[in-house]
Amino acid sequence: MLRVGVLVSGGGTNLQAIIDAVDSGVITNTSLEVVISNNPNAYALTRAENHGIEHLCISPKTFDSREQYNEALIKALDDRNLDLVVLAGCMVVLPATLISKYKNRIINIHPALIPSFCGKGFYGLHVHEEVLKRGVKLTGATVHFVDEGTDTGPIIAQKAVEVKWGDTPEVLQKRVMEEAEWKIMPYAINLIANGKVEVIDGKVKINE
Ligand code: GAR
Secondary structure: OEEEEEEEOOOOHHHHHHHHHHHHOOOOOEEEEEEEEOOOOOHHHHHHHHOOOOEEEOOHHHOOOHHHHHHHHHHHHHHOOOOEEEEOOOOOOOOHHHHHHOOOOEEEEEOOOOOOOOOOOOOOHHHHHHHHHHOOOEEEEEEEEOOOOOOOOOEEEEEEEEOOOOOOHHHHHHHHHHHHHHHHHHHHHHHHHOOOEEEEOOEEEEOO
16 A cells, blocks of 8 residues: 655645545555644645645644754655655645655646746646736646656656646646646546556556
8 A cells, every 4th residue: 555645735625636536446555544734724634634635734834943844844754664655736845855855756736848848946737827928728637746846857847738828827827727736636646556657767567
């Protein structure tokens, strides 16, 4: 069983897609051990509660220093013996020590086709605003391993989504979530849970 912890910050629709995929058997060989939010009001915490998954808030705001927050987060993950940490709309910059300790064991969903519209400042709705400003015809989502850079780690899965004339950032965000994010995140977790993902020279080989 792949022991998974999920880090969230907001609504948690990607978390919901993961929960549903585990329930329906789209993701096999996986147990959702804990959901951790930096935001006490994140609806994602309610989603975890509704499904009987352990959930807690660890917020940088409640610690005297960033170091103390980092230590608390790492301890919470270590204590649960996790095989994989999933960033599902997690808006916190993770400590470098966590990233090196969990090398190739942290994955993130980004709401664009990396390497487009990614890096510092590209998160949430901003990504879709920039996509619309540039007028690209295709956008999408990417699941990737997390390394020391911002959105630079090995790419596991991507799916393209059409940009339509008249889209608002909100309309486009919803289409990207429905058509791409909620599909490729469960797909990627299932591949990892079943030992089908190999990282070779910074690139992912999928052994189907
Ligand atoms: C998702 O669109 C996710 O791709 C994005 O935040 C949203 C969270 O929604 N993540 C990033 O922008 C990370 N750089 P959710 O809480 O409903 O899953």
